[in-house]
Amino acid sequence: MKNEIEKEYGWNLELIHRDNILGELRQNKQELAKEFLDIDLKRDQDHLAEIEELRDERLEKIEDRTGYADDLVEGPAIVLHIIPNGIFSKRKVRSSSDIPEPSVLFDRLAGHSETRGKYRITYGREGTTDARSSYAVIRNDGLYESVSTSAIVEGTKGDPWIQGGIRRHGIGLDPSVVLTTRSTLDDLSDLGFSGTAFVSLSLIDAGVVKLDTNHNRGQLLRSGPHSFKSDFYATELYPVQIGDDEIIADIEPVLSEVWRQFEYEEGTPNIEDGRWARNSIRINGEMLLEEGDL
Numbered sequence: 001m002k003n004e005i006e007k008e009y010g011w012n013l014e015l016i017h018r019d020n021i022l023g024e025l026r027q028n029k030q031e032l033a034k035e036f037l038d039i040d041l042k043r044d045q046d047h048l049a050e051i052e053e054l055r056d057e058r059l060e061k062i063e064d065r066t067g068y069a070d071d072l073v074e075g076p077a078i079v080l081h082i083i084p085n086g087i088f089s090k091r092k093v094r095s096s097s098d099i100p101e102p103s104v105l106f107d108r109l110a111g112h113s114e115t116r117g118k119y120r121i122t123y124g125r126e127g128t129t130d131a132r133s134s135y136a137v138i139r140n141d142g143l144y145e146s147v148s149t150s151a152i153v154e155g156t157k158g159d160p161w162i163q164g165g166i167r168r169h170g171i172g173l174d175p176s177v178v179l180t181t182r183s184t185l186d187d188l189s190d191l192g193f194s195g196t197a198f199v200s201l202s203l204i205d206a207g208v209v210k211l212d213t214n215h216n217r218g219q220l221l222r223s224g225p226h227s228f229k230s231d232f233y234a235t236e237l238y239p240v241q242i243g244d245d246e247i248i249a250d251i252e253p254v255l256s257e258v259w260r261q262f263e264y265e266e267g268t269p270n271i272e273d274g275r276w277a278r279n280s281i282r283i284n285g286e287m288l289l290e291e292g293d294l
Contacts, residue, residue: 016194048198050088052237054143055081055200059234062147063204068121069147071132076152076160076209079202080105080177082184084142084193084242100190102136103183105146106176108283126150136180142193144184151176152209159227160209164259164270173211174255174270175281175289177201181240182247189243198237201254203261207231211262226263233261246294249274 005013025033033039061067062079099120101113106124113122118141124134127150136146151173155161163172171179181199188197203209206228235257240250248271256267270278274294281289 014194021195047085047088048237051083051085051198054087055083055234055237058143058145059202059204059232063232068119068135068137068145071130072135072147073127073131073133073149074205075149076206077147077149077204078105078151078162078173078206079204080144080146080180081200081202082144082181082188082197082240083200083237084188084197085195085239086193087142098191099138099140100187102138102144102146102187103180104134104136104148105180106148106151106171107134108171108179108288124148124150138184138187138191142188142191142197144188146180152206155210161212162209163212164268171281173258174268175276175278177255178248178251178276179281179288181251182245185240185242185244185247193242195242196239197242199240199251199254200235200237201258202234203228203230203232203258205231206233211259211264228261230261233258248276248294 002013002015005011021037025037058081059079062069062072062077065072065074097115099115102120102122104122104124111123111125113120119137119139121135121137123132127133133150134146134148136144138144152160152162164174185197207230209228210226211228235254238250238254240247252268252271252274255271259266259268270276276289276291276293278291280287280291
């Protein structure tokens with residue numbers, strides 16, 4: 001149908017399924033579901049609870065280093081989950097060969113990628129085949145998961161740090177989450193998913209990790225920022241729109257929640273009024289994130 005419409009009229013037809021409609025209504029207009037679909041979403045929190053349970057099950061496996069994480073090195077890790085609203089529908093990607101190569105959090109030039117059954121996995125450049133430092137997975141039901149241990153680096157006094165913004169040879173927490181989420185939402189759109197997805201950021205074994213707020217210097221600060229003080233933390237699930245490039249305003253609550261765990265009460269300084277407020281990011285001549293981007 002999409003091909004026929006494009007050939008006949010030159011239009012790009014988008015088919016919206018019932019699951020996608022319910023996803024939109026859950027976030028924005030719950031009363032319309034009752035009026036037109038005879039569903040009371042205000043009393044139905046089971047769907048979101050199922051997604052949260054799925055996220056928590058995945059985090060337990062990462063903590064235990066089982067499943068996709070069986071070769072992941074020990075130590076503090078940052079985890080990004082992006083879960084489409086229609087993940088529990090019966091519609092799946094028919095062929096695993098249609099699953100795109102997932103972007104790895106904190107790694108713009110990822111290493112080896114391979115398809116295994118109903119998912120595709122990409123590994124970061126650091127580490128070995130027996131000791132992976134990072135990976136990303138997209139499954140045929142739409143679940144995206146990326147874990148990075150290499151994002152947490154050793155400071156001048158041997159203590160572990162996460163870079164908050166831009167660093168000399170790469171990108172830090174906030175820009176990496178923005179760019180990875182944007183890329184993954186495009187991948188989900190290409191796979192046929194639409195409507196909303198839920199984004200969650202988690203930290204594992206991160207009790208002594210610190211967050212560096214310096215945006216320009218390559219060296220990490222010697223002192224100042226507070227440590228995380230919690231071995232495990234998972235943010236709330238925040239909705240974003242699949243296929244939408246302007247997602248920075250939607251990502252801000254995720255990042256600010258993490259920054260507040262580091263005792264930065266105002267949240268992330270990298271996003272203001274729904275726009276990227278810090279230095280632009282250009283890699284190999286390509287502008288990835290520009291000051292003022294939505």
